Amino acid sequence: MKGNILIINTGSTTTKLGYYSDGSRVFDEKLEHTASDVAKYKSIMDQSDMRRQAIKDFMGSRGIPLEEVDIVMARGGLVTPVITGVYNVNQDMRDVLFSGRDGVHACNLSAILADDIAQEINDIRSAKGLEPRFGETTAYIADPPMADEMLPECRMGGIPEFTRKTLFHALNSRAIVRRYLREHGKTVNDVTVVVAHMGGGATISLHRNGKVIDVNHGLGGDGPITPERCGCCPPFDLIDMCFSGKYTKEEIKLKLVGRGGAVAYFGTNSMVDVENMAADGNELAITFLKAYVLNICKYIAAMSATADGKVDAILLTGGIAHSKKIMNDIKAKIGFIAPVEVFPGEDEIASLAENGYLILDGKTKIHTYNKDRIIED
Secondary structure (H helix, E strand, O other): OOOEEEEEEEOOOEEEEEEEEOOEEEEEEEEEOOHHHHHOOOOOHHHHHHHHHHHHHHHHHOOOOHHHOOEEEEEOOOOOOOOOOEEEOOHHHHHHHHHOOOOOOOOHHHHHHHHHHHHHHHHHHHHHOOOOOOOOOOEEEEOOOOOOOOOHHHHOOOOOOOOOOOEOOHHHHHHHHHHHHHHOOOOOOOOEEEEEEEOOOEEEEEEEOOEEEEEOEOOOOOOOOOOOEOOOOOHHHHHHHHOOOOOOHHHHHHHHEOOOHHHHHHOOOOHHHHHHHHHOOOHHHHHHHHHHHHHHHHHHHHHHHHOOOOOOEEEEEEHHHHOHHHHHHHHHHHOOOOOEEEEEEOOHHHHHHHHHHHHHOOOOOEEOOOOOOOOOO
């Protein structure tokens, strides 16, 4: 693999950077932005210049001139309509990310920073009369979290106002499928697999022939119990809570996402802590672990139903996949559906680098984003 790739992944108080040269990881760094630094700005978008300078300063401290970067990869932000795959960052995407039309999140800044830095690289080369190896440096995103390839019957809700939507760990889930294909000697993605990504949130996705045809919404209350999310909940009880006068709208949202799951029961979002409590005989922790496993398995089984039971493999990934006990318990419940394989952890920087080299090698299709419709090009 040839080429130098800069990777940008913005969080609320951090900017994660990766740099790869000819296929090798040179560094993987997390730039911390202090509370006082962040407090100077009204919004995440207002931090663009500050974060861009921090990236340039760090690159300089590592002795890497910006003009050596061939491609800039960014974590996908909250944009629709999109499908899985690679998109170049264009003005439509910048407009939607900047405005927060499809959701406000720190990750929205990643693509804008990447595009600004790519343009700066091109300006530097032009001023110095340098000839790029791969043409002008361009910014791209890969497998954005709101990618929607669901079957029409999977998208339909119980009433017209409640259409099911997607928001899932698309980047890691698709990377795990590619890894599975490599390890099984497959050069064509003609498999049907269920991927269960388990971390602070959980998304269970069904991949068929390279498309994600069914998935739960990882932030919208559509999914299993997780360390910090309540998962699906009884609607009438939720309605009563909303109109009880005891909670604000934001407090209820936090009960569903952030203070649900293990946080609500034990005050921790660490499944290691919950496992330790269970090992010490805590009956509530024992029951919670059983409920967690059951919830994950129910969603895996539901995805296999979408595939008419014809599933080649079930792939378990994410931070919780490091737990041998939880993985063994899941295998015991859903092993009858298909072979189960475990891929612990996630590496978004490596996944973006992998997509970057596919672009440089001309081995992947590059989509054009349109804020109003999917462009089939």
